[in-house]
Structures are given as C-alpha cells and as structure tokens.
Amino acid sequence: MAQVFTKSMARNIFYGGSVFFVLLFLALTLDTSLTLPERDQRHQLDPSTEVGQRIAEGKRLWEHNNCIGCHTLLGEGAYFAPELGNVYTRFGNNKEAIKAFIQSRPAYGIPGRRSMPRFNFSDAELDAIAEFLKYSSEINTAGWPPNKQG
Amino acid sequence: MKYRSQAVARPYFIAAIGLFLAQIVFGVILGIQYVVGDFLFPEIPFNVARMVHTNTLIVWILMGFMGAAYYLIPEETERELYSPLLAHVMFWVFLAAAALTVAGYLIVPYARLAELTGNDILPTMGREFLEQPTITKVGIVIVALAFLFNIGMTVLKGRKTAVSLVMLIGLLGLALLFLFSFYNPTNLVLDKYYWWWVVHLWVEGVWELILGSMLAFVLIKTTGVDREVVEKWLYVIIAMALITGLVGTGHHYFWIGAPEYWQWWGSIFSALEPLPFFMMTVFAFNMVNQRRRNHPNRAAVLWALGTSVLAFIGAGVWGFLHTLAPVNFYTHGSQITAAHGHMAFFGAYVLINITMISYAMPLLNGREANSMRSQVLEMWSFWLMSVSMVFITLFLTGAGILQVFLQRFTDTPLPFMVVQEKIALFYWLRLISGLVFLGGLVVYITSFFVAARDARQGIAPVAKDAELAPVNP
Ligand code: HEM
Ligand code: HEM
Ligand SMILES: [Fe+2]
Numbered sequence: 001m002a003q004v005f006t007k008s009m010a011r012n013i014f015y016g017g018s019v020f021f022v023l024l025f026l027a028l029t030l031d032t033s034l035t036l037p038e039r040d041q042r043h044q045l046d047p048s049t050e051v052g053q054r055i056a057e058g059k060r061l062w063e064h065n066n067c068i069g070c071h072t073l074l075g076e077g078a079y080f081a082p083e084l085g086n087v088y089t090r091f092g093n094n095k096e097a098i099k100a101f102i103q104s105r106p107a108y109g110i111p112g113r114r115s116m117p118r119f120n121f122s123d124a125e126l127d128a129i130a131e132f133l134k135y136s137s138e139i140n141t142a143g144w145p146p147n148k149q150g
Numbered sequence: 151m152k153y154r155s156q157a158v159a160r161p162y163f164i165a166a167i168g169l170f171l172a173q174i175v176f177g178v179i180l181g182i183q184y185v186v187g188d189f190l191f192p193e194i195p196f197n198v199a200r201m202v203h204t205n206t207l208i209v210w211i212l213m214g215f216m217g218a219a220y221y222l223i224p225e226e227t228e229r230e231l232y233s234p235l236l237a238h239v240m241f242w243v244f245l246a247a248a249a250l251t252v253a254g255y256l257i258v259p260y261a262r263l264a265e266l267t268g269n270d271i272l273p274t275m276g277r278e279f280l281e282q283p284t285i286t287k288v289g290i291v292i293v294a295l296a297f298l299f300n301i302g303m304t305v306l307k308g309r310k311t312a313v314s315l316v317m318l319i320g321l322l323g324l325a326l327l328f329l330f331s332f333y334n335p336t337n338l339v340l341d342k343y344y345w346w347w348v349v350h351l352w353v354e355g356v357w358e359l360i361l362g363s364m365l366a367f368v369l370i371k372t373t374g375v376d377r378e379v380v381e382k383w384l385y386v387i388i389a390m391a392l393i394t395g396l397v398g399t400g401h402h403y404f405w406i407g408a409p410e411y412w413q414w415w416g417s418i419f420s421a422l423e424p425l426p427f428f429m430m431t432v433f434a435f436n437m438v439n440q441r442r443r444n445h446p447n448r449a450a451v452l453w454a455l456g457t458s459v460l461a462f463i464g465a466g467v468w469g470f471l472h473t474l475a476p477v478n479f480y481t482h483g484s485q486i487t488a489a490h491g492h493m494a495f496f497g498a499y500v501l502i503n504i505t506m507i508s509y510a511m512p513l514l515n516g517r518e519a520n521s522m523r524s525q526v527l528e529m530w531s532f533w534l535m536s537v538s539m540v541f542i543t544l545f546l547t548g549a550g551i552l553q554v555f556l557q558r559f560t561d562t563p564l565p566f567m568v569v570q571e572k573i574a575l576f577y578w579l580r581l582i583s584g585l586v587f588l589g590g591l592v593v594y595i596t597s598f599f600v601a602a603r604d605a606r607q608g609i610a611p612v613a614k615d616a617e618l619a620p621v622n623p
Contacts, residue, residue: 006382007385010382010386011312014392017392021393021396021397036409042337056336063334065261066197066281074338078197080184080197082567083483109187112186112187112188114187115187115191118192135338136338141405142404143479144479144482147563148563150557
C-alpha cells in the first residue's frame, strides 16, 4: 500500500501544485489591478490637486499616530474602538464633526472608561485627517459595513 | 546534541521565552484596559500596549524559528553550521533591534518615534503588525539575509533531506514576503491588498512549511518512525497548505475595495484551508501510534500532539467559522476575529516553538531529557496554557456573537461603544483566563530551573530508552 503513493509523487504534487497556484494567484492579482481604478477612488489621490495632497497628509498622520492600534479601518486593525472606514457617513457626511470630535478629547481620559488620547493637531492637520477618512468612506467595499454603526 | 554548532540555538530559545513572557504581561494589560478603560492612561495607551503585545509575539516566534533552524539544520545535513559566529552576532543584532524598538514604543509617543527614525523618507510605520520603525525593518531584513546565507550554505554542503529543504523554502518565503512591508502607497486599497501578502501569506502560507518541518523533525526523533513515511506526509501537508492558502488570501479581499469575485475565490479556497491542519493532526497521532521507541522526553511528545490538535482547532475550525463571505460580512473585524487570531497563533506557532524548545533544550544542556519532576511541570503548563487559551477563545467568541448581533444584525443596530459596555462580562472572564494563562507560563519557566537543579543533583530522567518496552517492534 505504501508503495502505491511514493514520496517522490508527494514531492511532485507539492512543487507542481505550488507553482500552479502561485501563477493563478498572480493572474487574479493582475486582473484585480486592472479593475481597481473603478473602485478605489484613485482619481482623488492626484498629488497635483489640493485634495490629493490632503489625503496623502491625512494618511501620513493616521499612520504616525498609530490610529489602527485602537480602531478598525475597513474592518482591519484593532477592535477596541469604533470602525472609521464609514465614520464620515456616520457623522452625517460632515468633516467638521469629525474634526470637532478629535479636538475635544480630554487629555487625561475619562475615569474608568475607554478614551481616545488627545493629539493636539493643528487645524490643517485635522482637515487632512478628515479628508483621508472621507476618501476611505468612498471606496467601493461591496456594501460593507452592514449598517452605519460599522 | 550531535554537532557543536547546534549550541547557537540556545540563546535564541532563551530570548524567545523571555519575549513570550513580555508578550503575555502586555496581553494582561490589554485585557485590563478592555474593562477598566483608563488603566495606565495616558502613560501607556491601548495602542501602545497592543503594539508591544503583537510585536513581541512576532519577534519571539521568529527567534524560535531561527533557533529551530540552527538546531535542526546541522543534524539534518549531518555537518556543522556554516558559520556559528555569524549566527551568534546576528542573535545580538536581532535582540538589540527588538529591545530598542519596544523601548521606543514605551518611552516616546509613536509620532515622535516616527519622526526620530525618519519614517517620512520611506514610510512603512503605523500599519497593524508592521508598526516597527523602517530602520528596524531594515535590520530584520539584514538579520534574515545573514541567517538564510548561513543556513543555505550549510544545506548546500550537506545531506539534503526533505525536512531541511522544506524548512529552507519556508524561511526563504518568509524573508521574501516581508519585503512587501516596505510597500506603502497612499492608495488605501493597494496598501491593504499587499499588506496581506505579508500577514496572510506568512501564517497561512510559508509559516506552515516551517511548522510542518519542525513537527516532522521532532516526530522523527521522538518516535523513531521511518523518515520516508514522515517526509511523504510532510510533502502532502505542505502541498495542501499552498494549494489552498495562496488563493485563500481572497478571504481578506471581500470588503477592502477589491472586485467582488474574490468573495467566490476567497470563500472556496479558504474553506479548504483547514485540510492541511487536519492532516497534521492525523499525521502526528499516526506517527506516535506507530512509534518504534519510547523517547524519555514525554513532555516534548505532548507538546507535539497538542500543536497538531490546537492548530487545527484555532486555524481550521475557528478559521472556517468566519471565512465564508456571507458570514464574514457580519463578523469582519469583530471579537470573532480576535478569538480566531488567539487560538490560531497559539495552537500553531506558539506550540510548535515550545515543542521544539522542549525537545532540544535538554539536549543542548547535555541530557536526553529532563527529570520527571521537570517534565511534569511542563505538562502542567501545557494544560494550564492550552485550557485557558480555549477559554479565552470561547469568551471572545461569546462576546463576538453578541457584538455582531447587537451592532450589525438586528433591525435596530446599536453604536459600537454601547455594545462594548453590554458585553463587558465576557471581557472580565477573558481577563481571568488570561491570568491563568500567565500562571501556566510561569510554571513553564519554572520547569527549566527545576530541570537544572535536578540535573546538578544527578536525578535521572525517566527510565532510559532501552529499558522501556518496544512498542511496535
Ligand atoms: C494573557 C493572555 C492574553 C490576553 C489577555 C490577550 C489580550 C489581547 C487583546 C486585548 C488584544 C487586542 C484586541 C483588540 O485589538 O481589540 C490582543 C491582540 C492579539 N493577541 Fe493577545 N492576549 C493574550 C495572549 C495572547 C497569546 C498567547 C497570543 C499568541 C499566541 C496572542 C496573540 C494576539 C494577536 C495575534 C493579537 C492581534 C489580534 C487580531 O488582530 O486579531 N495573545 N490580545
Ligand atoms: C495558523 C494559522 C492562522 C493564523 C496564525 C491566523 C491568524 C489570524 C489573525 C491574527 C487574523 C486577524 C488579522 C487582523 O488583525 O486583521 C486572522 C484573520 C482571519 N483569518 Fe486567520 N489565521 C490562521 C489560519 C486561518 C485559516 C486556516 C482560516 C480559514 C479557514 C482563517 C481565516 C481567517 C479570516 C476569514 C480572517 C479575517 C477575519 C476578519 O474578517 O476580520 N485563518 N487570522
Ligand atoms: Fe488569512
């Protein structure tokens, strides 16, 4: 019985199967790259426009303050604080509301409860972050999240 | 220990366990912050503690892999390591980079760390699991290259076994895929798409090769089963891992902006991903049942069997639970994700490293196995950590089901923070389980000291190999 299926057959399945599925995965990735422009709002990112620059700066601030360490963005990140991929729509399509929220966090937290740190952003920085979150909310995510609560 | 240069594995194993302890201490801090929101605030905010928890996890698992490679490659290739000195130097480079990075997280605000380390020159920071400063990432690449060179040269000059080749392919893939951590475009969809090439293609791709070869090595050594049989299993298992896991990446492409067809590709292929994990369970139990000898290191065999079972439960069962697109639509980024992340990482990658350490450490210390007292402590720690991790997983799953229902499924969805308060009881229970886990880890560490003392006093392990009755003559 052991002779019917040999080690070298198993090895060939490994090498052959891996190569085939690497290629299939790359082909799917290529097709995805071709369809993404219709879904990922890349026209907003043009660095020669003001909006494009603001989004890039917003993403930079998002990363430099490790917001993903508490929040999810399009469902990925930490699960300690609310989803932010749709915060723009949750706040009534209002960038000012987002800015006001970030600005009003107490420096020493709220006794006994979770609280967002106070970051002391400038007004331009707040603008950039809000622009980045607006852009995130406009990505075509196949209808996710299920409702505005994220 | 058959080859002197295998000794370089020792510092890697010791550092791995030290970082494991740090990881769990910060895990407990996170667990407290979940229920007492202002705990250590604003000194250590949640995101900082989380970075320390997840980054020490990744670093100690990598340390364990490297130690494992330095231990098993000489034995498999039947020659000394190409350069033990290089391995030693790289150990200190890696440890220093890890220590400095964690100190940076804790001492300065993250934004300041990003500035100090010149993140704007090549921005890679601020993404989950890849929070390390760019220079740390460069350091990791240098360590990985030196390591691969060292291991590669040894394999090239020595006997080539399936175990060593599979380990090498896995490690090579690990290093190559890490390079995607340097790609961070402003386009959020592209950023996320390739971020998964590090994260998913690691844990559900190349790391499974490393896991498989480590498990195969320990089983060959402890059961005495014919290498041909073990290696055939190994090839089939890793073939299934890559056949399902590569396209299975699609289970992360459902809702991040990628085209809708990923809901089909991702669901179908990732639904098959439990197969290699299931085969690992069958493999491990089969080998132990067909054993030709009774190895005196019983603890190592327990860890090996535990790995195969809990990896299947964590990755296979809990992965399947939320991997189909219509289910994932509701569970994406919830406590269900956290439940699965914990059980899978623990069952697969924590336990395989401890399996290897448990098998190799006594040999590195010049004895085939530790005293029975020490092994009993190890077995206690196995059960304490495993059972408490099962409970952590169950409590998080309970929290997750309620969260998904209240926040996403009902006709009157509640806001995130309101739901968090309602499910706090589960977080308290998780915290208690976490403390038991920490206790189990302390018992594990204690077992090393008991082993050393018993060895000094000349207390022998269990009966010598030859004195035990042959099982399958
Ligand atoms: C004392 C036990 C532990 C406690 C209390 C604990 C707690 C936590 C908490 C609260 C988080 C953050 C969840 C969030 O983002 O909201 C987390 C994340 C994480 N922990 Fe643990 N942890 C423990 C042990 C472990 C162990 C043993 C492992 C690895 C085997 C581990 C691996 C992880 C991973 C991978 C994440 C990221 C999860 C994800 O993004 O899905 N933890 N942990
Ligand atoms: C040992 C192997 C595995 C490990 C260590 C692991 C670990 C993880 C971690 C840490 C995450 C959270 C990532 C994040 O923070 O965003 C995750 C997500 C996920 N895993 Fe795994 N996993 C493993 C295997 C599997 C398998 C075999 C399946 C499927 C059968 C699976 C299905 C999923 C899914 C669907 C998600 C996304 C959850 C979401 O949408 O929020 N995993 N895994
Ligand atoms: Fe995955």
